[in-house]
Amino acid sequence: MTSYPLSILKTHxxxxxxxxxxxxxxxxxxxxxxxLIWCDHADPALLQPFQEANGVKVNVKEFxxxxxxLAIVEQSQPGDWDVMVxxxxxxxxxxxxxxxxxxxxxxxxxADLFPQVKMDGSTVVGGKRYGITEKFGYNTIGYNKTKVDPxxxxxxxxxxxxxxxxKVAIYDxxxxxxxxxxxxxxxxxxxxxxxxxxxxxxxxLKMKANAKLVGEVTxxxxxxxxxxxxxxxxxxxxVTAGLAKExxxxxxxxxxxxxxxxxxxxxMFKDSKNKDMALKFIxxxxxxxxxARLATSSxxxxxxxxxxxxxxxxxxxVLRFDEQPxxxxxxxxxxxxxxxxxKKMQDMWTEMLQAK
Amino acid sequence: xxxxxxxxxxxxxxxxPRASSALPWALVTPxxxxxxxxxxxxxxxxxxxxxTAHEGGGFTxxxxxxxxxxxxxxxxxxxxxxxxxxxxxxxxxxxxxxAWILAEQVPERWQRLALMLAVLPFWTSYVVRSYSWLLVxxxxxxxxxxxTGSGLFAEPLQLANTRFATVTGFVHFFVMLLTLTIxxxxxxxxxxxxxxxxxxxxGPVRTFLHVVLPLTLPGIMVGAFLTFVLCIGDYITPQIxxxxxxxxxxxxxxxxxxxxxxxxxxxxxxxxxxxxVTIAYFAxxxxxxxxxx
Numbered sequence: 001m002t003s004y005p006l007s008i009l010k011t012h013x014x015x016x017x018x019x020x021x022x023x024x025x026x027x028x029x030x031x032x033x034x035x036l037i038w039c040d041h042a043d044p045a046l047l048q049p050f051q052e053a054n055g056v057k058v059n060v061k062e063f064x065x066x067x068x069x070l071a072i073v074e075q076s077q078p079g080d081w082d083v084m085v086x087x088x089x090x091x092x093x094x095x096x097x098x099x100x101x102x103x104x105x106x107x108x109x110x111a112d113l114f115p116q117v118k119m120d121g122s123t124v125v126g127g128k129r130y131g132i133t134e135k136f137g138y139n140t141i142g143y144n145k146t147k148v149d150p151x152x153x154x155x156x157x158x159x160x161x162x163x164x165x166x167k168v169a170i171y172d173x174x175x176x177x178x179x180x181x182x183x184x185x186x187x188x189x190x191x192x193x194x195x196x197x198x199x200x201x202x203x204x205l206k207m208k209a210n211a212k213l214v215g216e217v218t219x220x221x222x223x224x225x226x227x228x229x230x231x232x233x234x235x236x237x238x239v240t241a242g243l244a245k246e247x248x249x250x251x252x253x254x255x256x257x258x259x260x261x262x263x264x265x266x267x268m269f270k271d272s273k274n275k276d277m278a279l280k281f282i283x284x285x286x287x288x289x290x291x292a293r294l295a296t297s298s299x300x301x302x303x304x305x306x307x308x309x310x311x312x313x314x315x316x317x318v319l320r321f322d323e324q325p326x327x328x329x330x331x332x333x334x335x336x337x338x339x340x341x342x343k344k345m346q347d348m349w350t351e352m353l354q355a356k
Numbered sequence: 357x358x359x360x361x362x363x364x365x366x367x368x369x370x371x372x373p374r375a376s377s378a379l380p381w382a383l384v385t386p387x388x389x390x391x392x393x394x395x396x397x398x399x400x401x402x403x404x405x406x407x408t409a410h411e412g413g414g415f416t417x418x419x420x421x422x423x424x425x426x427x428x429x430x431x432x433x434x435x436x437x438x439x440x441x442x443x444x445x446x447x448x449x450x451x452x453x454x455a456w457i458l459a460e461q462v463p464e465r466w467q468r469l470a471l472m473l474a475v476l477p478f479w480t481s482y483v484v485r486s487y488s489w490l491l492v493x494x495x496x497x498x499x500x501x502x503x504t505g506s507g508l509f510a511e512p513l514q515l516a517n518t519r520f521a522t523v524t525g526f527v528h529f530f531v532m533l534l535t536l537t538i539x540x541x542x543x544x545x546x547x548x549x550x551x552x553x554x555x556x557x558x559g560p561v562r563t564f565l566h567v568v569l570p571l572t573l574p575g576i577m578v579g580a581f582l583t584f585v586l587c588i589g590d591y592i593t594p595q596i597x598x599x600x601x602x603x604x605x606x607x608x609x610x611x612x613x614x615x616x617x618x619x620x621x622x623x624x625x626x627x628x629x630x631x632x633v634t635i636a637y638f639a640x641x642x643x644x645x646x647x648x649x
Binding site: 212214 | 411426427428429431432487490491495496517599600601602611615617618619
């Protein structure tokens, strides 16, 4: 492996602050479980039963975006972290960096998972499983059914037509929305290449011309909930389900062109000093009880990957649990571009944001 | 009588005692250490990072060349400069009369309370304040309800998620900051200047334009520079209030980190932003000091 002086210096500078940063961030002790998580895992209702049952404290650090998460790991000492939540499509990035430990398939409820969300193409690398899908959902069309015609929401053409101009928000994450643009122009999300970028850009610009805002999770949720907009491009159960009690008018559709399937996985760190507890944590999250709590986390709701999740009938109704086979049949994979195409897609997204 | 009066002045050519030369260094060491640890070292790390390829880690200048060759990146800098300039000018225009009223019209005994009320917005969380503005400016917000309810407009205006919203959020914050710096400058201004101007036949307007305003220019420039620096580097306000309908430099920097973790490009963009701030500093360096008038 080639070592560049700049990289070495950078590594040393990072390492100088790493241990202190972790201690300051989490107040971690060696016996604790240290988890790099998304906000849905920070819900005490999810963590407390595991902590009480195992007499362990789970120290969590939230991050957004795989790049930010991997940067935290790089700036930490080996063994600082035990488990990580990661976009299923990004599991191979962690494996390439030598971060993850293979998971014992015989100790996980893989047979109970919705088959379409196992994502073995990403979660299994070199014949070994490094991630297990814990939660999934759709980037599709979220809307207020009292303000728009639900029939219109069965086609992505509504997103670029004049009827709802100025009533649309776009979720600010380039991969799923580019995936939706691909579906709108009849492309398969798994087969996108650089040659598709001009057509995708045209579609994105049409969406932008109709949009009032392009917002991250909270902003887009707020816009839909407060009536600032009536449609959220890229929205789905992760926006509408959690707000169902306060605002039952919010709903989502899987249009005839399809939807983009998002999924998040759990992975264990190779250098974890607490691998038994890390596996117990993963088993807990994948258990029917853990899955129900994760699916209905206060930060955002989403479909549990485990078909046996202990959800109530009301919760299943809100999540449209029984409709999943049909939804999954029409959903397409999250775009998983290589590093070069990923950069070009992000630059295309930047152009779209800057367009007047 | 001060202590200096009791001691003979040191003779020419005689070395000062060792303790007196070490003391200033001892006093300044914490500040130097702090600056070294939390500014110089991170800046060097950022500089190295900006010259590193994202993939492979070798030396490269491509992180800088991307900024100059990608129109969207360049546009982010233009947007940042435009928004910062608008915010700075509006904030100065609003803060100066406010500071003048506080310093000249409010009785001395009420000035402390008035100042405290003036800086009240600083006491609330920056994020909460920004989201509050989002709700105020929203389609169903207070302003639009008032405008449509009074019959002035048939349809609500798009105020939230615009550059107008970003500027409003910024101005609300920076007017307070500028008011403080200008107020301090006005209070330092000796009344004898105005009396002298009056004795020489100058009216209030002429006295203000030719005496007060030039003498308070340093206070204005200090506040304006602080506004410039804080505004051009701010991520929260444009992100919450601007609705991502245009990107500013801090948003562009953050975008490189989220999914791709492209710290080298983020570092290069940050250093370019720092270069702009440095240019702004040198452009107004001559005014960036407040001297007792």
